[in-house]
Amino acid sequence: MLRLRPNRRPSAADLRSLFDGIDGSFLYHGAIDCPLYPRICTLSKSIVFSVPPYGRNEYFSGRDDVLETLFRELNDRSTNHYTRRITLHGLPGIGKTQIALEYAYEHRDDYAYVFWISGADRARLLSGFGEIASRTVGCHLSERPEDVAKRVLQWLQETEDWLLIIDNLDNMTVVDACLPDSENGHTIITTRSPNICGIPSISLPVVEMSHENSIKFLLLRLGNPEATENVREGAAQIVDALHRLPLAIDHAGAYIWRTKNVFEYLANFHACRQESLLDLTVSSIHNRTVATTWKLSFARLSPAAAKLLEYLAFMNPDEIVIDYLRAGATVLPLTLQTALKDPAQWRGLVQSLEVLWNCRFAGFGTRVCI
Numbered sequence: 339m340l341r342l343r344p345n346r347r348p349s350a351a352d353l354r355s356l357f358d359g360i361d362g363s364f365l366y367h368g369a370i371d372c373p374l375y376p377r378i379c380t381l382s383k384s385i386v387f388s389v390p391p392y393g394r395n396e397y398f399s400g401r402d403d404v405l406e407t408l409f410r411e412l413n414d415r416s417t418n419h420y421t422r423r424i425t426l427h428g429l430p431g432i433g434k435t436q437i438a439l440e441y442a443y444e445h446r447d448d449y450a451y452v453f454w455i456s457g458a459d460r461a462r463l464l465s466g467f468g469e470i471a472s473r474t475v476g477c478h479l480s481e482r483p484e485d486v487a488k489r490v491l492q493w494l495q496e497t498e499d500w501l502l503i504i505d506n507l508d509n510m511t512v513v514d515a516c517l518p519d520s521e522n523g524h525t526i527i528t529t530r531s532p533n534i535c536g537i538p539s540i541s542l543p544v545v546e547m548s549h550e551n552s553i554k555f556l557l558l559r560l561g562n563p564e565a566t567e568n569v570r571e572g573a574a575q576i577v578d579a580l581h582r583l584p585l586a587i588d589h590a591g592a593y594i595w596r597t598k599n600v601f602e603y604l605a606n607f608h609a610c611r612q613e614s615l616l617d618l619t620v621s622s623i624h625n626r627t628v629a630t631t632w633k634l635s636f637a638r639l640s641p642a643a644a645k646l647l648e649y650l651a652f653m654n655p656d657e658i659v660i661d662y663l664r665a666g667a668t669v670l671p672l673t674l675q676t677a678l679k680d681p682a683q684w685r686g687l688v689q690s691l692e693v694l695w696n697c698r699f700a701g702f703g704t705r706v707c708i
């Protein structure tokens with residue numbers, strides 16, 4: 339039985355207890371407006387779940403240790419209050435965003451609100467707070483984004499059971515005065531910056547995947563989790579050559595899925611790697627590994643698809659609105675202008691980027707993440 343305390347909004351647990359036992363399907367899929375608390379009572383298990391346009395990663399593998407640590411540290415009430423804020427840091431492509439995403443999906447039922455915003459720059463951060471406001475406290479078009487963010491922070495201070503993920507926060511000044519400072523919820527930050535001392539939080543390094551999990555991931559990516567011993571051995575050699583870097587394994591997986599030949603990939607990779615080693619502009623081992631897998635995949639794209647990828651890479655990794663490209667089509671190369679006008683050609687380009695490059699298209703092809 340739900341007991342509402344005066345002057346206090348019901349917590350997610352209160353709301354769940356109200357609906358537990360009434361009708362499970364209603365609880366999970368239904369939405370009602372509660373006259374007492376109209377703003378927060380649109381009910382599903384997670385009242386608001388706002389993750390990036392791409393869904394849960396069906397190939398997600400391993401990382402049990404990091405996911406467990408995240409859960410333990412975020413829920414540990416015995417130590418200092420920064421345990422409510424965790425920073426995942428590590429090299430680009432190591433898997434920070436995927437871990438945060440998996441955590442959000444795995445624990446969505448533990449929270450009333452799950453919010454995902456980009457910390458790539460101040461404009462995106464504020465736009466993320468605007469999105470949260472539109473789902474919670476409301477906002478007016480005339481309001482300054484900084485003021486909207488302040489109201490959201492105030493709301494987070496007063497509200498329980500939320501998870502806020504700030505992805506790609508590589509420059510700490512972006513969140514100046516915009517970090518929730520409350521014990522009512524959890525904040526997960528992902529950053530590639532090793533210099534995270536500016537943010538009081540538990541710091542959790544993300545390193546390469548384990549040998550076993552890397553093989554598991556590659557075989558899963560190839561749709562062949564029960565591979566023969568021979569193929570498994572080939573996969574083991576590939577993940578080792580790729581230094582067990584998930585981004586590189588994913589690219590290799592997309593390529594092999596197309597060619598259906600694990601062993602050919604290894605030979606091509608080593609040949610292409612020799613060239614990369616000569617390229618002094620590519621510094622670290624990890625960058626060289628990714629550069630090599632990219633070169634191989636890039637070579638298989640049609641000129642138009644390669645051009646499209648080049649343009650997308652200069653825009654935004656999170657979400658690019660295709661209409662934005664259309665609006666500026668006149669400055670694009672002719673091949674892209676033609677493709678944007680011809681649905682069949684456009685579908686072809688999109689498919690090759692999805693298959694070979696693992697770009698994710700969302701919103702019925704209206705947005706793309708690279």
Ligand SMILES: Nc1ncnc2c1ncn2[C@@H]1O[C@H](COP(=O)(O)OP(=O)(O)O)[C@@H](O)[C@H]1O
Binds near residue numbers: 584585696
């Ligand atoms: N645990 C994982 N299981 C499966 N794929 C993963 C995993 N971690 C990362 N990846 C793959 O590697 C790519 C890069 O990971 P991402 O989390 O975006 O890296 P980061 O945020 O550290 O730059 C993802 O797009 C995904 O394809």
Ligand SMILES: [Mg+2]
Binds near residue numbers: 434435436505506528
């Ligand atoms: Mg990331």
